[in-house]
C-alpha cells in the first residue's frame with residue numbers, strides 16, 4: 099500500500115477493517131468503540147479525528163469520525179477507499195427533517211443524495227450526476243432494521259454545503275421535490291465511492307425539524323442514535 103500514513107490518518111497497513119462506520123463526530127466514533135466493539139485498537143488520533151478497529155459479534159469493523167461537510171468527509175473517505183483498501187463506508191449521522199411525513203427520531207436512509215455542492219465538478223461530466231447509495235448495503239440496512247423492528251424511511255436526502263443559509267426558501271424548494279432530510283456529507287461520500295468502485299450508504303437520525311423547529315433532547319438523541327448505530331453494525 100502506498101501513500102500511507104496520510105497527512106490526516108496515521109493508521110498502518112492492515113489496521114483498518116474493510117467496512118468503516120463513519121459518524122461526523124469523532125466522539126460518536128469513540129462512543130461506538132467503547133459501547134459496542136471488543137478488542138479495540140485506536141488507529142488514528144490526527145486532528146482528534148478518532149478511528150478505532152475492533153470486533154462486533156466476531157466481525158472486524160472500524161469506526162472513524164468524518165468531520166462536518168463535504169470537504170472533510172471527502173478527504174477521509176478518499177483515503178480510506180484508495181489508500182487503506184476499505185470497501186464499504188457507512189455514514190451514520192444526524193439530520194434535519196424537511197418533508198412533512200418526517201418526524202423527530204425517524205431513521206432516514208439516503209437512497210440518493212441531492213446536493214448544492216460543486217463536489218461533482220472535478221469529474222467534468224457533461225450533465226448532472228445523481229449520487230446514490232450502494233443498493234446491496236441499502237437493502238441489507240432495510241432488512242436489518244425490519245428484523246430489529248425499527249422503522250426506516252428510504253428516499254432522497256440533501257447534502258448541503260451550509261448549515262446556516264441566507265436563503266430561507268431553499269429548504270422549501272428541496273422539500274417540494276420530496277427530499278426528506280438535510281445533512282452535509284452523503285453526496286461527497288457517494289461520489290467518492292462511485293469513482294473508487296467501492297460501496298457507501300448513509301443512515302441518518304432526524305435530530306430536528308427544519309420547519310417546525312422541533313429538536314431532540316440530549317437523552318433522546320443518544321437512544322435513537324443507538325438504533326442507527328445498531329443497524330449499521332448489523333450490516334458491517
Ligand SMILES: O=P(O)(O)O[C@H]1O[C@H](CO)[C@@H](O)[C@H]1O
Nearest residue numbers: 121122123166191192281282
Ligand atoms: O451528526 P453528523 O454526522 O455530524 O451530521 C450532521 O451534523 C453536522 C451539523 O450539525 C453535519 O455534519 C451534518 O451532516
Ligand SMILES: O=c1cc[nH]c(=O)[nH]1
Nearest residue numbers: 192193194280281282
Ligand atoms: O446538517 C444538519 C444536521 C442536523 N440538522 C440540520 O438541520 N442540518
